[in-house]
Amino acid sequence: MESYSALAASYDELTQDVGYEKRAAFVEKLFLRSHIPVHTVLDLACGTGTLTSLISARGYDMIGVDSSPDMLSQAQNRAFE
Numbered sequence: 001m002e003s004y005s006a007l008a009a010s011y012d013e014l015t016q017d018v019g020y021e022k023r024a025a026f027v028e029k030l031f032l033r034s035h036i037p038v039h040t041v042l043d044l045a046c047g048t049g050t051l052t053s054l055i056s057a058r059g060y061d062m063i064g065v066d067s068s069p070d071m072l073s074q075a076q077n078r079a080f081e
Helices: 002-007 020-036 050-057 069-079
Strands: 038-043 062-063
Touching: 002 069, 020 050, 038 050, 050 062, 050 069, 062 069
Parallel strands: 038 062
Antiparallel strands: none
8 A cells, every 4th residue: 555655644634624523423422322342442444543543532442453554653653642
């Protein structure tokens, strides 16, 4: 995924209008409706970790995976901010 590696530094600027907060709220509602305790969440293709961080802030342990090392580096930096 070389194209995503090239975009990693500017990806967040390109996706400012995605509505990640609403997505995080929706995902959490799904967890709560399932009546199955959710503690750890796997975010496949986590990109720069925006959604990963928002779900983490809601109290879930997160595992972020991405095929682009540069995107994953951005996500890791976000996680330790």
